Amino acid sequence: MNNRYDVLIIGTGIAGLSLAIYLSELAPKLSIGLMSKGALPQCNTRLAQGGIAAVTNQVLDSFISHEHDTLKAGSGLCNPEIVHMAVHEAPTRVNDLVRWGVLFDANENGFHLNREGGHSANRIVHHKDFTGKEIHAKLAGKVRRCANVALLKDCFATELLLNDKGGIGLKFVRKGDAVERTAMAPRIALATGGSGQMFAYTTNHPFATADGLAMAMRAGARVEHLQYYQFHPTAMYQSRMGQVPLISEAVRGYGAHVVDGRGRRFLFDYDQRGELATRDVVTDAIYDHLSATGEPFAHIKVNHLDLADFKAEFPTITTRCQKMGIDLAGASIPVLPAAHYQCGGIQVDAWGMSSIDRVYALGECAGTGLHGANRLASNSLMEAVVFARRTAVHMLAQDFDHCTTASMEQAVPIHTAKLHRMISEKRRQLRAITTGAYRERNNRVAVQERLYAVNQLRGQVAKFGLPGYGAGGELTNLLWAGSGFIDALYQSFEPKEKHLLQGQTSHT
Ligand SMILES: Cc1cc2nc3c(=O)[nH]c(=O)nc-3n(C[C@H](O)[C@H](O)[C@H](O)COP(=O)(O)OP(=O)(O)OC[C@H]3O[C@@H](n4cnc5c(N)ncnc54)[C@H](O)[C@@H]3O)c2cc1C
Structure with a gap:
């Protein structure tokens, strides 16, 4: 395995894959090492159901409305300049995904657009209810065809290596090896995803263990807004702790009702938007209501909707319910809030650069200032691609002066x-x-x-x-x-x- 690259990217979710593709397109001769802890698809990106928020129809929607919704969800703690920039760049980045082969649902007006909680217009570009799987499959396929990208699978990055100029590489251990090695690069990007696995119940993949965040913290990087962890109000209840399946926000947007054990739509007791309130509001309402009633979980009810249409729109959820023996026509889906998204993270500027020179962060591990106290639904996949492009541009504007430190190997x-x-x-x-x-x-x-x-x-x-x-x-x-x-x-x-x-x- 080569141990020197121009750029090392840690993570093969949407953030890492997009960055590799942008770099490859803009600088085909650059040598790029792309590392993942396991196989490429083992990440949160594959789990994303709802889609990507972007203003693609300027007749029925507007940038100002998307900005407003993002700022409102973020409770005054978003960086307004970042929000403005990301919302305006989002449609072009969605077109990049299409250019790379991603298929989004369409109708006679263009993209078929869903609506999710906190959004005041239909603006969620999606692929049925498995948008993340579609995006990941197409991006992973494209990266595999990039001649200048070396895939470093099954490699666990352990620590960043720094000198007086900033990041120069990292230490990692390959699966099955009891040896820690070094990989060197004058530009390093952390795209290691979130930290949901620190909570009892989470929608996150088992790999979401905050590795990049912790590495950056140990190296002295600034982090921000770590207290703002977003819980998803409706994950499918199960008694075993760990990863639990998500019942997408889009299901509530589609008209599903959240009810208690007596079948009452209690969310309106807490917020006039009911099922369409933002995630933090719905999460707290469910927790408060369960504490008051002593019931172990709430329910999602869809039997007032056209079930044939619902099943066509949400095949993943339908299949999961079938496997769990839940008949959507009769029974309701038991749901509980679960840890879902890390809103803050490694503090970065508008170009993805952390407080450590030459070390970038993007995707869920980064704190870009877009989300503030609470991420607006479907703004995260969008943020990842927007910052992937900006990171690539910024990296390529710098000199690639390689460090001469010799590689090291150490038994662990x-x-x-x-x-x-x-x-x-x-x-x-x-x-x-x-x-x-x-x-x-x-x-x-x-x-x-x-x-x-x-x-x-x-x-x-x-x-x-x-x-x-x-x-x-x-x-x-x-x-x-x-x-x-x-x-x-x-x-x-x-x-x-x-x-x-x-x-x-x-x-x-
Ligand atoms: C169930 C679910 C549904 C969601 N739905 C949506 C949605 O509809 N819309 C939306 O915008 N967002 C959604 N999200 C959030 C979104 O999916 C994530 O924020 C996004 O996919 C994160 O992408 P990422 O590239 O930052 O990280 P990930 O996709 O999680 O990838 C992380 C990568 O880092 C690698 N890695 C981690 N640690 C190490 C290490 N130590 N060494 C080497 N490699 C490492 C992993 O192997 C993996 O490849 C959802 C999330 C979940 C869990």
Whole structure:
């Protein structure tokens, strides 16, 4: 395996794949290393159902309306310049996806546009209810045909390597190897996705373990808005913790009702928009209502809709319900909120550059300023492609002066069965602490107790000297993200200017 590239991209979700394609198109001679922890499709991107938000019909929709909806969802904490830029660039980026072969549903007016919670117009470009799968398949196919992209599959990135100029490479461990190696590049992009696995229930892929965020924090990068973790109000309830299936926002947009055990549409008690309120509002309403009624879950009901049309529109959800023995004509779907999207992350500028020179971040691991306190539905796939293009342009405007540091190899500890048991137990404890902190996020004392608990847990785990890759590395990274999340929650009881955290200073 070559260990020197012009650009190293970590992550093969929509952010990493788009960046590789843009770079390849703009500079076909550039050598690009594209790393993923497992196989290419193992990521959150493949799970995206709803689609991409973009103003593609300027008669029935407008940029100003998309901007307004984004700012409103973000509760005054979005960066308005970034919102303006992303909303205006989104339609061109959607056209890039089409140019790369992605098929979106269409009608006689152009794209078939869905509507989702918080949007005041139909503007969600989609491929049935498996948009992410379609995008990923087409982008992965295209990347495989890029002659200047080397795919580095099954490689777990563990740490960034820096010198006085900034990022120069990273350390990684290949699956099946007990050796940590280095890969060098004068430009590095972290596109490692989110951190949903730190919570009890999450819609996220098992790989969403905050690896890039934690690596950047350890290297001293600035992070922002970590306290703003978005829960999805309607994931399919199941008793086992971990990844749970999502019932897309588009289902509520399509006319499904959220009801309690007595069949009552209780969301209007909390917000006049009912099912179409933003995710944080619906999530809190469900949690509050369940606390009041003592019921274990809420329900989504669709039997008042045309079921043939519904099944054609939502084949993935229909199939999943069939597998679970849920008859959509009679029974309702049991749902509960689940951790869904990390709104903040590694702080970047309008070109994807982090506070560490030569280290970029994009996709869910980045804090671009687009989402503020709450992401508007379907703005994340859009953000990933918008920033992929900008990152590519910015990278190519710089000199590619390679560092001469020699590559290194170092033996690393292996995971024994005993270590695996300890890791599972500590991960369970972390999930309980972070989920409790989220549910009680408005209670300063409760948050402070959770902060103490997570730091205690970090201290206990640190004594084990865990391997930096695989399950050990993931637990360490989740602990960084978990304590960053709760620390930021705690800081947010202080005046607003304390919201920006310096990873290095807060997490020594
Ligand atoms: C169920 C679900 C539905 C969603 N629906 C929508 C939607 O309709 N519209 C929308 O806009 N957004 C949606 N989202 C959010 C959106 O899918 C994600 O925010 C987006 O796909 C993130 O893309 P990404 O490229 O940043 O990360 P990912 O797609 O998660 O990719 C992360 C990549 O990083 C790699 N990686 C991670 N750690 C390491 C490491 N240590 N070493 C090497 N590689 C590593 C992984 O292997 C993976 O390739 C949804 C999310 C979920 C979970």
